[in-house]
Amino acid sequence: MSRTTLQQIALSLNLSVTTVSKALRSYPDVSEKTIQKVKEAAKLLNYKPNTFAVNLRTQESKTIGLVIPEIVHQFFSSVVKGVIEEAEKNGYVVIVLQTSQDFETEKKRIEFLIDKQVDGILIAIADQTVDCFHLYEVQSMDLPVVMFDKISKSVSCSKVIIDDIKAGYEATKHLIDCGCKNIAHFRGPLTSQNSIDRYLGYKKALEESGLTFDESNVYHCSKMNFDEGREQAQKLLQHNRGVDGIFINTDMVAVGAMTEFKAQGIKIPEEISIVGFGNWFLSSVITPSLTTIDQPSYTMGKIAFNTLLSELTKRKKNEHVEHETVILPTEIIERESTSSRKKFDISL
Amino acid sequence: MSRTTLQQIALSLNLSVTTVSKALRSYPDVSEKTIQKVKEAAKLLNYKPNTFAVNLRTQESKTIGLVIPEIVHQFFSSVVKGVIEEAEKNGYVVIVLQTSQDFETEKKRIEFLIDKQVDGILIAIADQTVDCFHLYEVQSMDLPVVMFDKISKSVSCSKVIIDDIKAGYEATKHLIDCGCKNIAHFRGPLTSQNSIDRYLGYKKALEESGLTFDESNVYHCSKMNFDEGREQAQKLLQHNRGVDGIFINTDMVAVGAMTEFKAQGIKIPEEISIVGFGNWFLSSVITPSLTTIDQPSYTMGKIAFNTLLSELTKRKKNEHVEHETVILPTEIIERESTSSRKKFDISL
């Protein structure tokens, strides 16, 4: 009932294990006739190479690690889907691990992957993560690392990201185009590059448009969940600064904020316009539907895997690998939470 | 720069590889003194056992396969989270694969896992899947299989599920309690055990309450997505049978249906009450919020892993393993899409 081995094929054909092995991989130094014979026998005996032995011999596992903050999350689960599909096409296996946005956990997960001897690592770092020694360690073990979405500029490796500054700029610009004069921003953690860049984009849009940028209009979110959206919305209302538009770092927080505004009887978009980020499915079905920035999660996963794969193959050929940074396009999706002035102009 | 091996530790201590190996695992036939010496040296040299060699020698990989229809899905991604966390605690790695609800793909994925020599498989089968020869094959290779959520009664293995009949019954009963007289059902695929059971629960509740069960009040969904919800809602409105309540197989479909009803100006719950299934986050933030059945996805993942693990350990000890079926509790979450008569009674 155990697996057929090269040994058994060899025995059944009166050949050596060597020849059988080479025949199966069509080595040039084995005759066409025996190649056929061996391949037939292999199929007949339902031969499957023993992965453990192959791994040991070749010192590679055809396995990569994928580290993300949280899997129950539309963005990341889409990334995972993209990575898994692309990996499967190329005979690779992926080990998915979560950090729960915790730095210590992230270090443990990386250590685990090193122990398990993966061929490479794909990672979106935790918001908490500032120093990246654990990633330097990976690189020092000669393992390629590719970062996506949540990156650290301090690590020298290939990256797959979006242009958060541009996206933040366009989100804010859209609010301005809608006629908003006093635009707030719900930003994410100070240590997250995403949050920093979206914030910078927000600021840039305000300054370019001659609107005054006011730091007290910037509200800080750390956990980036629904409840925090409600809380920050409450805080904003208490301040009562006449805010008429908000650019919010993530759709989930935006939905929380909208829920609070609705509960307090504040009309969206008449009294306050809102732009979210991520284009989660959620944002299209709530009332009013949420204007947001679409971010290609699925393709980001695919591309992240493929850049890692290309580094892996280059390494095997001893070719020089140089790191590349791929920037994926974003797009603003206009919905009901912002009333576009353009529509208004057309109807005139 | 390469990993330290037992060889190197042995050399540095003037011991044999055998003794070093045994010392690290605290064999009784090696003296306490050398055990200490070896362990110190191992720590000093940062020794990590070579997984490939261990796998080859022990013929196990400490890896399990997890097969699901789709990962970008709140229910399944929560299951994945539970499985991964529990696996990590026990030193196991999990390979997540998707079938996209396609039978042929499912067979391929299973084959892939067998090739990769996982120690066991966790699976929620595709709705399409009717015959389970591919799972019998897994079992014939002496690999344990545990099914969860989407199971087939024809396979003899451990299972982790909910009581869909009971859940469907309670969902429908709730509509009846709310005063609905003419209750429709949006059901899932005919081949899915979940759908069958929820349908049976629906039917049972109607019959027990003296309401007439009418097959033409049952609408069939195959893809179970948002658009299908809208379509079936349209169809229901065209039929115009005076339906005043619907029990819908899945929250996502329910949200689609609600969107259509709202678009057509039909009031929920005044004109039509709706109960969904799954308690996705989505259902709590739409307007009106959706009454639904809560289903423990995360713990289902944890329990599924642990039953697989216990089968694995029993097998290693050559103990007899008998299959168990764990049934997890569900709970109805009452929200705005059904106006509870109880509330009404209280206010009188």
Place this chain on the structure above:
DNA sequence: TTTTCCTACGAAAACGTTTTCGACAAAGCT
């Protein structure tokens, strides 16, 4: 003829463990 050059195959080492089976003391027992 001898020499060179292919063609087709195999022996053996290596990858790094784990485990079986001895071996050889020293210590305990008649």
Place this chain on the structure above:
DNA sequence: AGCTTTGTCGAAAACGTTTTCGTAGGAAAA
């Protein structure tokens, strides 16, 4: 003293591949 027991250790096989390096024989070239 002879015998068995106990406590430590190691040699070697095994897991199933892949790859290096031969080698034998025949064909082609000299």
